[in-house]
Amino acid sequence: MELTYAPKDYKSSGKVKWCPGCGDHAVLNSLHKAMAELGVQPDKIAVISGIGCSSRLPYYMNTYGFHTIHGRAAAIATGVKTANPELSVWQVSGDGDCLAIGGNHFIHALRRNIDINIILMNNRIYGLTKGQYSPTSPKGFVSKSSPYGTVEEPFRPAELCFGARGQFFARILDVDLKNSQEVLIKAAQHKGASVVEALVNCVIFNDGTHKDISDKETRDDRVIYLRHGEKMIFGKNRDKGLMLEGLTLKVVTIGEKGITEDDILTHDAHCQDSTLHFKLGTMCGPEFPVALGVIRDVEAPTYEAAVEEQIAEVQAKRPQVKCLNDFFKTLETWEIK
Amino acid sequence: MIVTHKELDKAVIRFCGDSGDGMQLTGTLFSTLSAVFGNEISTFPDYPAEMRAPQGSLSGVSGYQVHIGSSSIYTPGDLADVLIAMNPAALKTNVRNMKRDAVVIIDEDNFDASGLEKAEFKTDDPIKELHIESAQIVAVPITSLTKASLADSGMDNKSILRCKNMFALGLVCWLFSKPLEEAEHLLKNKFGKKPALLEANLKVMNDGYNYGHNIHASVSTYSVNPSNLEKGIYTDVKGNQATAWGLIAASEKSGLPLFLGSYPITPATDILHELSARKDLGVKTVQAEDEIAGICTAIGAAYAGNLAATSTSGPGIALKSEAIGLAVIAELPLVIIDVQRGGPSTGLPTKAEQTDLLQALYGRNGESPAVVIAASTPANCFDYAFQAAKIALEHMTPVFLMTDAFLANGSSAWRIPDMNDYPAIKAPFVTEDMQGKWAPYLRNDENLVRYWAVPGTEGFAHRIGGLEKDAKSGIISTDPDNHQLMTDLRQAKIDKIADYIPELKVEGNADADVLIVGWGGTYGHLYAAVEELNAEGKACALAHFNYINPLPKNTQEVLSKYKKVLVCELNNGQFAAYLRSKMPFHLDMTQLNKVQAQPFSVEEVKNAANQLF
Structure with missing residues (x-):
């Protein structure tokens, strides 16, 4: 009999200590629901985090959880998954944890394509240290550590992901629970490293950072939900779409200038070439809608499986070496009688 | 001309040349050959940091220095009896x-x-310029004789020159x-897959041998008699190899897969x-993106239930410090191998020192005890x-294994052990009956070790991490008394290990x-010095430490027994300072400290000891 699970089966008894109104609550709820739908036994799940507000998430999961050190969750998760590929391994990191102090581990986890699911909670601020700019804060951003505005460019996580040859990138919005759940399920189902950028609000230090797209009134005109095989259409009236003009994307209105639905691009998340994914992943307002949903989802060999395959190959070639005593017999030796 | 023949107890032979001259191979072959003939051997390569x-x-x-002998070979030797300079x-x-009267083959x-000129000699008489007139110089046109030997081989000039070693x-x-x-036979194993190369090497080696035999050089020839080594099958092992195999042995004996997370250094x-x-x-090995990821992948693997290790040198330990602290507070098993080299900073990467001891003991934030x-x-890197x-x-617990460049690259003959003779390793996994009663920091009363629930184990899902946890429930705690308790428990757990070593x-x-006191890689030199001093009628003892934290239980008893204690180490006195801090009485010690990124010589240890008699 197959066991079934409810979201509460993934919820620990620990009291959630994020600020009321923090976007992380919503992502946590979506994660509980996604896991219930995936139906993986909670004992077979390991949630690894670094340091930061969002990195408290493992304490709120009734799974195995490891709250580690700043920036290193990707490296630790890589070790967990390589050591035991049977586990479902999740990494939860904030924008500082994942992209500043942990930037190196992030790109290398993607390059290796280790099968971990990375949830990147992006609130564009350091919350736990009480309000400094982060690597995703927009240029000119005023914070406690940039009272006159930052003078540096931010990272765009999608760009970094594709630059590191990431094969799965998706984006969710904290307040959009339904789509979040669907995307987290897809991320879990993807074999290989997956990145879900969760746009979350920090109600205390960066309130409204994603307001442009999170407001219900304007959201439909400012975001586009990408689904594999579906037309790239958006807008309150479902009359806007994306087309390619040469090598650039442009927003068009269906019904104007002779443009029909047939002219609108169809989303191919499985396309090997990441060029269009790159463009979709970096779209921003006011000219473009922000893309939500699964932007790229391409199957590729995973690191942990390749490690095990290589071991099996070598073992098949050296059947005479089954243990250390056998191995010693292959050395150049001499005997003292 | 007269050829004399001497029987020696031991001899030191040093092969040296350009880094492309194949001296490491020549030295290795000669040491293996000597071992096969029953000599005790100890070798040490001395190579430049630059590739070419x-x-x-x-x-x-x-x-490449080789020390062979019929007994008592503990070090690669101080000074060469025979120097080959290409x-x-x-x-x-x-x-x-x-040595001043060494045989020098050039x-x-x-x-x-x-x-x-390339060697920056100022005159055309290098022997005089170096003041080595007392050496027995054997000048042999090795390059031209090698060329002549292979004149008909059809090989190109470059390949021919490669055979001169x-x-x-x-x-x-x-x-x-x-x-x-x-x-x-050894060459056949080495070049077996390349018959032309094998033939060329064999011919040149034979011609070299016959040249010595025929020219009747006015030089002493030697023989070193076989030793009385324990019976068994032997191989030539380097410290780094032995370390790697020792981990595999532990993996077999614990039944846990072995995982290494490492970054080249x-x-x-x-x-x-x-x-x-x-x-x-x-x-399973992961060549990580940096030192920190090296240890962090290992911590992840340990968390997932593997036998996990990370290997590095001093600069890598500095980068791993925070993660080591995580393994301490999460109480996860982890082996941290520090192959020490000259420091600080990049220092002298290819040379040995013992300057990381205090870093291993104390180089972390917080009260963070680990085994060293x-x-x-x-x-014995294997054991x-x-x-x-x-x-x-x-x-x-995390455990530091300290070796150094001298042990890592040096080799000695090793009697291959039988894994059946090694004890089983039993990790304290949770058992089914603990379900419901278990918490992450529930401990065994006897040794204070917590029980291990590995992800995937049904009924034991839990959360751990770098934040202080409540001793009973395992949930995050900032309670002052609890922090004191957990700090004390972590320390007591390490201290208790003294009962098991x-x-x-x-x-x-x-x-x-x-009493001469040392630790780690200086053992051979200290032991040889003690043996020679006793042979010279100067009574002295050696206490050499392999267990540093915790110290063996009888440490105080041993140290307090001797009137004079000489602590010898390749640093400015780190172990001496540690010992002083650990002894409840004032420990009057003399120190021999050397920070030249070179091993001790037996001679300098004896000189320091002689001051005490």
Whole structure:
């Protein structure tokens, strides 16, 4: 009999200590629901985090959880998954944890394509240290550590992901629970490293950072939900779409200038070439809608499986070496009688 | 001309030449050959940090020292009895490593004006300029004789020149009266897949041997009689190899898969190489993106239930410190191998020092106790790696295994052990009956070790991490009393390990007044010094530490027994300071400290000890 699970089966008894109104609550709820739908036994799940507000998430999961050190969750998760590929391994990191102090581990986890699911909670601020700019804060951003505005460019996580040859990138919005759940399920189902950028609000230090797209009134005109095989259409009236003009994307209105639905691009998340994914992943307002949903989802060999395959190959070639005593017999030796 | 023949108890032979001259191979072949004939051996490579410095230059000299003997070979030897110098630079840089009356074999073809200039000689008489007139110089045109030997081989000039190390090997085999049959056998193993190359090397080696035999050089030839080593099958092992295999042994004995997370760093990289090659034994290695990821992947693997290790040198330890603290507070088993090199900073990457001891003991934030043990010979790196893993797994703690460049690259003959003779390693996994009663920091009353619930185990899902946890429930706690309790428990758990490790052994003359104290890789030199001093009628004892934190239980008893204590270490007194801090009485110690990124010589240890008699 197959066991079934409810979201509460993934919820620990620990009291959630994020600020009321923090976007992380919503992502946590979506994660509980996604896991219930995936139906993986909670004992077979390991949630690894670094340091930061969002990195408290493992304490709120009734799974195995490891709250580690700043920036290193990707490296630790890589070790967990390589050591035991049977586990479902999740990494939860904030924008500082994942992209500043942990930037190196992030790109290398993607390059290796280790099968971990990375949830990147992006609130564009350091919350736990009480309000400094982060690597995703927009240029000119005023914070406690940039009272006159930052003078540096931010990272765009999608760009970094594709630059590191990431094969799965998706984006969710904290307040959009339904789509979040669907995307987290897809991320879990993807074999290989997956990145879900969760746009979350920090109600205390960066309130409204994603307001442009999170407001219900304007959201439909400012975001586009990408689904594999579906037309790239958006807008309150479902009359806007994306087309390619040469090598650039442009927003068009269906019904104007002779443009029909047939002219609108169809989303191919499985396309090997990441060029269009790159463009979709970096779209921003006011000219473009922000893309939500699964932007790229391409199957590729995973690191942990390749490690095990290589071991099996070598073992098949050296059947005479089954243990250390056998191995010693292959050395150049001499005997003292 | 007269050829004299001497029987020796021991001899030191040093091969040196350009880093492209194949001196490491020549030295390895000669030491293996000697071992096959029953000699005790100890070797040490001395190679430059640069991959290929300009040919003939002083910075490009690579050396390989072999110490062979019929007994009591504990070190690669202080000064060479025989020096092979393939060019003037090799002679110049190695003069300080030879005895005044050494036999010096030089390739005279390279001692031309150009060679002398590259080696920055000021005159055309290098022997006089180096003041080594008392040495027995054997000038042999090795390059031209090698060319003549292979004139009909059809090989190109470059390939021919690569064989000249075999001429030197043949010559040294003649000098030490080693018949060539066994050397031929070794070469066949080495070049078996390349018959043309094998044939060329064999021919040149034989011609080198015959040259020595025929020219009747006015030089002494030697023989070193076989030793009375324990019966068994032997191999030549380097410290890094032995370390890697010791971890595999622990993996077999614990039944846990072995995982190594590492980042390449001199002089530790060969551990990564060896374990990466051991896929036949199921070893998983991750060459991580940096030192921090090296240890963090290992911590992840430990969390997931593997026997996990990370290998590095001093600079890598500095980068791993925060993660080591995580393993301490999460109480996860982890082996941290520190192959020490000269420091600070990048320092002297290829040379040995013992300057990381305090870093290993204390180099972390917070009260963060970890076990520290040290190997003391290339071969016993196997046993101490095994022991490091055993302690880590059975006591749920990170364990430092300290070796150094000298042990890592040095080799000695090693009697291959039978794994059936090694004890089982039992990690404290949770058992089904603990369900419901278990919490992450529930401890065994006896050794204070927490029970281990590995992800995937049904009914034990839990959360741990770097934040302080409540001793009972395992949830985050900032309670002052609880923090004190957890700090004390972490310390007490490490202290209790003293009940599970051997007592400190005293060697030499235990009833002497003078005690020499050392730790780690200096063992061979200290032991040789103690043996020689006792032979000279100067009674002295040796207490050499392999277990540093915790110290063996009888440490105080041993140290307080001697009137004079001489602590010898390759740093400015780190172990001496540690010992003082651990003894409840004032410990009056004399120190011999050396920070030249070179091993002690037996002579300098004896000199320091002689001051105490």
